[in-house]
Amino acid sequence: MRVRPDNAERNKSEQMRAATSAYHKGRKKNYRCGPVARPLCDRIKDRSMPVPWSGCWLWLGALDRDGYGHVMIKTGGGNEIRRGAHRASYEAFNGAIPDGLQIDHLCRVRCCVNPDHLEAVSCKENLHRGETRAAINGRKTHCKNGHPFNDSNTVVSNNKRVCRTCRNDRALSDYYRNRITNGT
Numbered sequence: 601m602r603v604r605p606d607n608a609e610r611n612k613s614e615q616m617r618a619a620t621s622a623y624h625k626g627r628k629k630n631y632r633c634g635p636v637a638r639p640l641c642d643r644i645k646d647r648s649m650p651v652p653w654s655g656c657w658l659w660l661g662a663l664d665r666d667g668y669g670h671v672m673i674k675t676g677g678g679n680e681i682r683r684g685a686h687r688a689s690y691e692a693f694n695g696a697i698p699d700g701l702q703i704d705h706l707c708r709v710r711c712c713v714n715p716d717h718l719e720a721v722s723c724k725e726n727l728h729r730g731e732t733r734a735a736i737n738g739r740k741t742h743c744k745n746g747h748p749f750n751d752s753n754t755v756v757s758n759n760k761r762v763c764r765t766c767r768n769d770r771a772l773s774d775y776y777r778n779r780i781t782n783g784t
């Protein structure tokens with residue numbers, strides 16, 4: 601006998617319901633067994649999705665305004681505290697974050713919680729690596745005309761690096777322009 605499609609659908613949803621209730625039953629039982637919370641490592645793996653090409657683990661839980669994931673962690677007194685998912689992941693896999701250090705994403709993906717992509721750095725270092733204008737300029741190795749920012753070709757002016765070759769060229773052309781306009 602051929603099963604009508606709507607019957608097949610019904611069977612499927614019944615199976616799903618049975619599977620879901622069995623799953624919840626099992627979980628409830630586990631929960632009643634004791635106050636032991638699931639290890640944080642497992643929770644982080646469960647709530648993130650690995651991306652094959654980048655290796656990032658994208659956080660599937662809640663994100664804050666800035667795009668960082670966060671996770672609720674039970675404290676001893678039965679309270680819950682909110683923690684950055686990447687910070688929690690770093691601590692769960694790599695150990696405690698040293699005092700005063702921030703967790704930096706080497707991959708620059710804010711919702712990534714892969715502990716291998718996370719590094720504890722000082723605040724200053726983190727800003728330097730970030731996407732601020734100063735950081736982007738700080739990472740440039742050549743000026744806009746392709747001269748290298750090396751020791752002999754770099755002048756620091758107003759806290760900014762200036763290409764010595766370009767500056768000398770500018771000074772020279774200013775000099776000749778003035779000579780021409782002044783008629784000397």
Ligand SMILES: [Zn+2]
Nearest residue numbers: 656707712717
């Ligand atoms: Zn990543």
Ligand SMILES: [Zn+2]
Nearest residue numbers: 743747763766
């Ligand atoms: Zn230059």
